[in-house]
């Protein structure tokens with residue numbers, strides 16, 4: 001049994017073939033998927049999928065890679081998070097790779113998300129790229145650890161993982177862990193405590209080996225689990241069981257609620 005803790009099933013590449021994607025999930029025994037929102041504009045699409053499919057859940061957040069959207073308020077997030085299938089706040093965080101110039105608004109937006117998460121007591125889905133120090137500092141300053149969450153699509157060093165774990169966060173690995181040049185990341189994947197480990201696709205992006213360059217989809221999370229199992233000397237069933245347990249606990253999801 002496997003769970004995809006982070007996908008974008010509502011993005012056009014997948015939205016036009018949702019039924020096929022859900023069929024591959026069944027085939028690969030992927031029982032649940034969390035569809036993550038990146039803007040308030042895309043949120044209704046996320047919510048519609050979560051309402052339509054019992055084993056699909058959603059989140060609400062405005063991603064740091066979107067500079068030209070209206071300022072998001074705590075109220076905007078809280079109103080949308082007040083829904084039984086919306087289980088997290090995010091994705092949010094900092095991305096200094098895509099956006100180099102003025103990034104004050106990114107930090108402000110990130111703080112807003114952490115405050116909203118603390119108010120509604122839902123966990124955070126955090127994206128960080130070339131911004132690890134600031135990400136960890138803001139998490140600490142805003143006491144993100146009170147609700148916890150996940151550092152998604154993790155690509156940072158063990159030191160960053162350690163600091164996030166110390167703040168009570170989980171670490172989620174994507175198909176990047178299967179990439180040829182990702183030896184340092186595989187080392188991190190061997191060291192994260194099993195009870196804090198999640199797996200994800202971040203589909204439609206980042207298809208794992210041997211599908212690299214193709215459209216990714218939730219069913220392919222199996223290949224992420226297989227690589228982590230190989231690295232840790234575990235079976236894929238053991239990695240699947242542990243990461244799924246972590247998913248249900250973190251996002252407060254009842255295990256039996258699937259199709």
Ligand SMILES: [Zn+2]
Pocket residue numbers: 091127152153
């Ligand atoms: Zn992300």
Ligand SMILES: [Zn+2]
Pocket residue numbers: 006007008036091202
């Ligand atoms: Zn994402």
